[in-house]
């Protein structure tokens with residue numbers, strides 16, 4: 001189980017939770033792109049990033065979905081998002097840990113920034129882009145992850161078919177988007193099996209093959225040894 005922080009407080013909580021277990025529980029630390037209000041706590045995040053239980057930096061990225069309607073405020077928000085994203089890419093480069101990317105309606109800008117600045121791999125979480133955008137991530141050697149949304153939204157079928165099994169992850173985005181048949185409930189890590197099952201059905205592969213491939217992908221991407 002990998003708990004993903006979205007600000008300094010939840011990042012610290014994720015590390016504290018991981019510390020309570022010898023293995024099998026890990027943390028990701030970062031500042032969500034919609035959180036541009038306060039100053040970015042660079043030194044605090046750098047220290048957390050070096051923690052042995054921290055396996056990636058994020059959620060970080062760009063999110064243009066809920067920008068202010070006022071063009072001037074909107075432009076300032078985009079500048080702030082890019083600065084905070086660049087700071088977190090630098091932290092990931094320094095810690096030599098991958099990026100957990102939250103990108104919404106901003107794939108072009110995010111890809112341009114990543115191509116120029118990232119010296120580590122990344123995963124585009126809750127991927128909802130086009131096949132062309134998926135290809136650009138795969139060309140960078142990045143991975144894409146899918147949530148319970150694929151169990152009830154038809155527009156992901158072609159994308160899941162397209163993305164090679166060894167370049168994808170399954171995730172919950174917990175507590176959001178509970179998969180079928182648990183819609184309306186709080187999402188839980190245990191419901192991840194519904195996502196892997198759907199990937200197996202879309203790709204017409206045996207479930208065991210998909211499960212073992214995805215476990216291998218996660219161990220490789222996050223540098224996790226469960227032995």
Ligand SMILES: [Zn+2]
Nearest residue numbers: 059102125126
């Ligand atoms: Zn996200």
